[in-house]
Amino acid sequence: MNRRNFLIWVPVAIISFIAIAANLLNKLWNYIIGPKLTEEQEAKLIEKRIQNLERTAGLEKLREERLLKSKIFICDLKDLKKKEGISFVDFNLRPALAFKGTNYEPVLISSVCTHLGCTVQNKLNKGRLLCPCHISYFELETGKPLEGPAKTPLPMIPFVVEDEKVYILKNV
C-alpha cells in the first residue's frame, strides 16, 4: 500500500469503526433502558397492566370465596335457559355451565371437554353440548359422550336451590 492509499483508507476505517461502535452502543442502551414508547403506547401498556392486575385480583377473590364458603351463588332460577348455558367457574375454578333441564330442573355441568380439555360451547347444538376443538358431542342432562373422540362424561356439578336461587356446593 502506498502512502496515498494509506491516507485514504485509514480515515475510512476509523469512521467505519466509530459507526459500528455507535450502533452497538445504541443497541446496548436501548436494551438496557427499553424501547422508547409514544404516549399512546405507554397509555395502552398501563391499561393492559391494570387489566392484568384486575384479572389477578378477580381470581384471588374467587379463590378466597371458595375457601370461605361451602356454597356459592350462581344465578336466579328464572334466568336459566334451555338452549343457552350461563357460564360460571366451579369450586375448582374450572369453567362450567348452568342450563334449565328438560323437566325445568337446573342442570349444572362442567364445560371442560374430557377429550383434551377445550371449553365446550355454551349454546346447545341440536340439543347437545358441542366441543368445537375436535367435534365431540355430549348429552346435556347426563354429560354422556355421544359422538366424537371424547369417551368420558362431562362431570355434573353438585348444586342446591334455595329461595329460587341456584348455588353450587363444595365437593366433600
Ligand code: FES
Ligand atoms: S378437546 Fe374436546 S373434542 Fe377434543
